Amino acid sequence: MIVMKMNVGIDVLIKKLYERNPLARDIVEKIHELAGRIEGYDRIKIMNFCGTHEWTITHYGIRSLMPESIELIAGPGCPVCITPGYYVDFLIKLSFEEYTVLTYGDAYKLPGTSLKHIRSLYDARSKGASVEVVYSFYDAVRKARENKNRKYIFFAVGFETTMPTTAEILYRGEVPENLVVLSAYRFTPPIMEYLLNEYSGDIILHGVIAPGHVSAIVGSRAWEFLPKEYNVPVVVSGFEPIDVLLSIYFILKMLRDRRPGLINEYRRVVKPEGNLYARKLIAEVYEVIDAYWRGIGLVDKSGAVLSKEYSSHDAHRIFGLEEKEYKDNIPGCKCGEVVLGLIKPTQCPLFLRACTPEKPYGPCMVSVEGTCRIWAENIPLKL
Numbered sequence: 001m002i003v004m005k006m007n008v009g010i011d012v013l014i015k016k017l018y019e020r021n022p023l024a025r026d027i028v029e030k031i032h033e034l035a036g037r038i039e040g041y042d043r044i045k046i047m048n049f050c051g052t053h054e055w056t057i058t059h060y061g062i063r064s065l066m067p068e069s070i071e072l073i074a075g076p077g078c079p080v081c082i083t084p085g086y087y088v089d090f091l092i093k094l095s096f097e098e099y100t101v102l103t104y105g106d107a108y109k110l111p112g113t114s115l116k117h118i119r120s121l122y123d124a125r126s127k128g129a130s131v132e133v134v135y136s137f138y139d140a141v142r143k144a145r146e147n148k149n150r151k152y153i154f155f156a157v158g159f160e161t162t163m164p165t166t167a168e169i170l171y172r173g174e175v176p177e178n179l180v181v182l183s184a185y186r187f188t189p190p191i192m193e194y195l196l197n198e199y200s201g202d203i204i205l206h207g208v209i210a211p212g213h214v215s216a217i218v219g220s221r222a223w224e225f226l227p228k229e230y231n232v233p234v235v236v237s238g239f240e241p242i243d244v245l246l247s248i249y250f251i252l253k254m255l256r257d258r259r260p261g262l263i264n265e266y267r268r269v270v271k272p273e274g275n276l277y278a279r280k281l282i283a284e285v286y287e288v289i290d291a292y293w294r295g296i297g298l299v300d301k302s303g304a305v306l307s308k309e310y311s312s313h314d315a316h317r318i319f320g321l322e323e324k325e326y327k328d329n330i331p332g333c334k335c336g337e338v339v340l341g342l343i344k345p346t347q348c349p350l351f352l353r354a355c356t357p358e359k360p361y362g363p364c365m366v367s368v369e370g371t372c373r374i375w376a377e378n379i380p381l382k383l
């Protein structure tokens with residue numbers, strides 16, 4: 001039986017949006033007016049990179065408020081979704097040996113590449129492996145300090161937003177010897193560049209809503225290459241419905257004026273240069289590598305391992321892990337196409353059938369930032 005406890009009708013979502021945000025109706029009207037005045041496009045495709053933007057768009061029914069000619073596409077901005085399955089396989093193996101694996105709750109049910117009974121760290125723990133959920137890297141450090149006779153490995157999943165916290169503790173020399181870090185950290189601007197280069201025929205983008213949290217670290221200037229090199233207008237956006245609607249409006253305005261540029265709509269949080277202290281920590285503690293993105297491929301200069309100075313804590317170096325092209329798509333799962341914005345979750349035959357938030361089959365259904373999970377929990381659907 002399909003359980004869809006959170007779904008309500010689209011009219012309820014929109015009523016909620018307008019009640020909470022009286023300006024939203026005006027901006028939506030302006031979007032319709034503008035869309036009617038933009039020439040030269042059959043369809044305008046705008047990609048929101050970030051899972052949290054996807055949540056805002058889906059939860060408030062913003063897609064249904066758009067004119068026919070505008071399509072909002074979810075991008076690869078869910079770090080759990082793009083974390084390689086072979087990292088999970090490796091951690092499952094270690095968790096049955098001498099290590100305790102420390103993971104965020106978000107990655108706990110992330111499937112590896114095996115289709116057998118132990119697919120995730122969650123499954124491994126239920127079979128007696130040593131796996132624990134932590135809330136932060138501080139939490140991991142505390143556990144390792146309190147149990148000096150055990151070996152721990154921390155599964156570090158995330159984008160630029162989560163990298164500085166781990167970096168700061170390493171930088172201060174506060175990480176005990178019995179704790180190593182498997183860095184699945186990924187940098188976001190390189191993946192946008194990769195999408196525009198590698199999939200230029202398949203993915204046509206006319207505008208990008210850039211991630212607000214990531215930009216608070218890397219700075220809005222990190223996205224300048226989109227208008228400069230690809231003629232794609234970009235808006236760094238906050239996460240309230242009003243922020244997202246305004247960002248769409250600004251993109252349309254730039255398209256109408258044929259002047260692609262960079263607008264920072266999230267100035268209350270994001271500076272052009274970002275957070276200089278966090279950027280310094282990232283540059284100091286990590287080494288940039290070509291890294292594999294699940295379902296996408298090996299992307300130049302898009303990943304981070306710990307730099308040589310911290311090599312005694314770096315799982316890539318300690319265990320000789322290599323980044324490589326890898327076929328880790330799960331049979332029947334179309335998550336690779338979902339994260340590239342090539343299809344919608346509802347186009348996967350397993351969506352809310354064999355793959356649900358309660359029992360995720362593919363990676364995009366695991367995390368609260370995964371597009372499939374967001375759609376499953378927020379979209380009114382008739383199945």
Ligand code: SF4
Nearest residue numbers: 334335348355362372
């Ligand atoms: S619904 Fe599940 S199986 Fe289908 S693409 Fe999404 S994560 Fe993969």
